[in-house]
Amino acid sequence: MNCEDARRQWWESDGKPGPEVAEHLARCPVCADLVHRQEALAELIRLKRFERPDEAAVDRVARRVELAIRGTRPRPVWWPEPETVVRWAAVAAAAALVGWVGRVILVRMERAARDEPMVGSIRAEPVRPSEGLQLVGDASTNPAQLRLRLAPGEVMEYGTGGTRPVRWTVEVEP
Amino acid sequence: MTRRGLEPDPSSGRSSSEFSDSPTGAGGPATSGDSSDEALVQRAQKGDTHAFDQLVRRHFDRIYGLLYHMMAHRQDAEDLAQTVFIRAYRSLRRFRNESSFGTWLYRIAVNAAITALGRRGRRVGEVSFDDLDAEVEKDKAYVQLVSGHTPRLELDRKELQARLNEALQALSDTHRAVVVMHDIQGLPHEEIARVLGVPVGTVRSRLFYARKQLQSALGEFLE
Numbered sequence: 063m064n065c066e067d068a069r070r071q072w073w074e075s076d077g078k079p080g081p082e083v084a085e086h087l088a089r090c091p092v093c094a095d096l097v098h099r100q101e102a103l104a105e106l107i108r109l110k111r112f113e114r115p116d117e118a119a120v121d122r123v124a125r126r127v128e129l130a131i132r133g134t135r136p137r138p139v140w141w142p143e144p145e146t147v148v149r150w151a152a153v154a155a156a157a158a159l160v161g162w163v164g165r166v167i168l169v170r171m172e173r174a175a176r177d178e179p180m181v182g183s184i185r186a187e188p189v190r191p192s193e194g195l196q197l198v199g200d201a202s203t204n205p206a207q208l209r210l211r212l213a214p215g216e217v218m219e220y221g222t223g224g225t226r227p228v229r230w231t232v233e234v235e236p
Numbered sequence: 237m238t239r240r241g242l243e244p245d246p247s248s249g250r251s252s253s254e255f256s257d258s259p260t261g262a263g264g265p266a267t268s269g270d271s272s273d274e275a276l277v278q279r280a281q282k283g284d285t286h287a288f289d290q291l292v293r294r295h296f297d298r299i300y301g302l303l304y305h306m307m308a309h310r311q312d313a314e315d316l317a318q319t320v321f322i323r324a325y326r327s328l329r330r331f332r333n334e335s336s337f338g339t340w341l342y343r344i345a346v347n348a349a350i351t352a353l354g355r356r357g358r359r360v361g362e363v364s365f366d367d368l369d370a371e372v373e374k375d376k377a378y379v380q381l382v383s384g385h386t387p388r389l390e391l392d393r394k395e396l397q398a399r400l401n402e403a404l405q406a407l408s409d410t411h412r413a414v415v416v417m418h419d420i421q422g423l424p425h426e427e428i429a430r431v432l433g434v435p436v437g438t439v440r441s442r443l444f445y446a447r448k449q450l451q452s453a454l455g456e457f458l459e
């Protein structure tokens with residue numbers, strides 16, 4: 063048996079190694095030292111066993127448990143555990159949140175689709191030549207700004223309103 | 237003072253491994269006057285709180301021990317033990333004898349401890365490390381064990397205890413749970429795997445990792 067197998071088997075034996083492992087430990091000082099250190103550590107940890115509850119602790123707890131359960135019966139099997147109720151509530155809240163967010167997104171998408179620009183139905187007409195042109199449209203536009211090139215060198219911009227019909231002020235570069 | 241063992245007295249030579257499901261070594265059907273865990277559980281499932289009281293008293297030391305070593309705080313351990321037993325009583329009808337009552341109870345306690353620790357956090361500075369009973373220092377077996385470990389260092393026993401506690405508290409909750417069950421309470425790997433509901437290999441690797449961490453923290457005591 064090699065060292066690796068001996069150590070693994072010793073570990074898996076939970077402190078009760080078989081004869082083969084014992085034989086290896088007897089002739090391999092490196093593995094024997096490793097095992098010795100593990101045993102020494104386990105023994106050190108075992109010191110914690112000496113810390114015990116005070117004598118009256120069991121009576122105190124038993125009495126308080128008795129008071130809490132007196133006159134009650136164990137819950138029926140179908141009764142959910144408190145943790146399960148909390149988990150269900152969390153799942154329901156998460157589902158409601160996802161549903162709400164989904165609905166908001168859908169409504170916005172619908173609105174955006176409705177607000178697709180319908181440039182074809184917009185017409186421009188002069189209001190006061192000094193101020194520029196006024197676009198008159200009965201169609202809605204999307205919230206983005208549009209640029210329409212009317213003629214070479216002449217750019218008009220218009221922003222959005224949001225209600226229909228919309229009147230757009232068009233500024234013409236001099 | 238009569239000592240009630242938290243765990244079986246290491247000096248008594250009694251084996252501390254695995255849960256004894258009943259003092260009579262039960263098995264067979266529950267008869268009247270039968271005080272096996274199985275019989276007491278059957279009665280408690282029907283609402284017999286007196287039977288449950290016997291179960292509380294029988295399993296208190298182990299459950300308290302687990303919680304105490306997990307929480308490193310006597311009052312927290314006591315409060316949590318109460319919670320664990322009440323929770324166990326309320327859920328008793330779910331207990332189907334697929335494992336021993338002790339294993340089932342232990343599972344509730346480990347989960348309760350890990351949840352409580354998560355809620356409490358490390359609470360640095362509030363964890364009581366001064367819980368070593370004065371009685372312990374008078375215990376011959378304890379003194380023998382400690383002096384066996386510190387012949388040259390002549391360390392104060394309280395210091396050793398403090399360092400040990402510190403090293404245990406530095407472990408993650410899941411690693412400490414395995415160390416407590418295996419190294420302090422003497423449960424075999426397989427039983428711990430049943431309590432935690434994980435493969436035995438997971439228990440072994442958690443224990444291996446935890447021991448490695450403890451070894452580097454307590455190296456000077458292991459020379």
Ligand SMILES: [Zn+2]
Pocket residue numbers: 064065066068086090092093094
């Ligand atoms: Zn070797």
